[in-house]
Amino acid sequence: MEISKELADAINDQINFELYSAYIYLSMAAWLEENNLPGMAHWMEVQFNEEYAHAIRFYRHIIERGGRVIFKAIDAPQTDWASALDVFETAYEHEKVVTARIYKIGEIANKEGDKGAQSMLQWFYKEQVEEEKNTSEIRDNLKRAGDSRQILFMLDRELGARPPAPAPPLDSMAP
Numbered sequence: 222m223e224i225s226k227e228l229a230d231a232i233n234d235q236i237n238f239e240l241y242s243a244y245i246y247l248s249m250a251a252w253l254e255e256n257n258l259p260g261m262a263h264w265m266e267v268q269f270n271e272e273y274a275h276a277i278r279f280y281r282h283i284i285e286r287g288g289r290v291i292f293k294a295i296d297a298p299q300t301d302w303a304s305a306l307d308v309f310e311t312a313y314e315h316e317k318v319v320t321a322r323i324y325k326i327g328e329i330a331n332k333e334g335d336k337g338a339q340s341m342l343q344w345f346y347k348e349q350v351e352e353e354k355n356t357s358e359i360r361d362n363l364k365r366a367g368d369s370r371q372i373l374f375m376l377d378r379e380l381g382a383r384p385p386a387p388a389p390p391l392d393s394m395a396p
């Protein structure tokens with residue numbers, strides 16, 4: 222079953238949004254580097270790579286299903302934040318937007334009875350639970366740290382240990 226135009230359009234938009242997300246996280250990484258938080262910057266660089274891999278996963282799904290990939294301009298990301306807490310609060314809010322968008326794509330797939338797309342989207346539903354959990358946990362830890370430079374330093378160390386993101390998947394159904 223070839224992918225519908227409506228679903229391919231929605232997934233094309235999502236490829237753009239995943240790349241925009243990657244851009245935001247790299248912008249956050251740059252801000253964190255500037256503000257002497259190299260561990261948090263590393264965490265955001267890993268996040269940048271994850272979002273890039275998400276874009277590739279959606280990209281491959283359109284190709285595998287015989288649809289057309291159409292790219293559009295990517296919006297400029299935010300470049301300034303008030304604090305590390307503000308960075309992670311923004312990241313958490315952004316991930317909630319991503320989740321809502323992916324659920325909308327799921328509604329189109331359900332309406333069309335497109336089981337191939339439904340199955341591909343299952344991976345993203347789980348991934349979004351993880352993304353929201355990770356960003357909100359770090360946000361909570363930063364809230365608790367308050368003005369303590371020492372706790373901020375420790376959190377930075379801890380986040381600097383995040384393992385690298387896996388390479389972009391070779392197909393949209395990769396585990």
Ligand code: MG
Nearest residue numbers: 239242272275
């Ligand atoms: Mg993503």
